[in-house]
Amino acid sequence: MATLIAPITFSPGLDAEALRKAFQGWGTDEKTVIAILGHRNVHQRQQIRKVYEEIYQEDLIKRLESELSGDFERAVYRWMLEPADRDAVLANVAIKNGSKGYHVIVEIACVLSADEVSQ
Known part of the structure; x- marks a missing residue:
């Protein structure tokens, strides 16, 4: 069984920027999406969503839905709720x-x- 280690420091602004970079270019850097969202709890993911919307004036969930597809999209969508x-x-x-x-x-x-x- 794998163990996830949460980072000691948490910055929703830096996470939002890293997610934005993962969306740029052809395709989405899914490993970055997993690395960020997979190491955050539900409250931290909500903070990232709020900061992302403040910085980029778009809903992070809608962006994730447009960037991802299939079972991975559904899993990440439900992760964010x-x-x-x-x-x-x-x-x-x-x-x-x-x-x-x-x-x-x-x-x-x-x-x-x-x-x-x-x-």
Whole structure:
């Protein structure tokens, strides 16, 4: 099992700039996207998103969606969401998939408290 080591210093501005550089040119530097977002917690990713929007006047999630594709795009998109929003997206996709996706709803309901489910 791999262990991720989070950096001691965190700068959302530097991360936003590095992500912008990863988007430039032909193709996207996916390793940089993973290296930055994979070593941040949900609150840090939200700070990066906010700073990115302040600096470049565009939503980071929309930029990621335009730069990435397939399963990787979906994974990074869900990575960027708050836990409650991510659960809502997963439940929505599961409902649209019909009987194949109900295990996702059961898992969400089992993991969350009654108050968290009702929110």
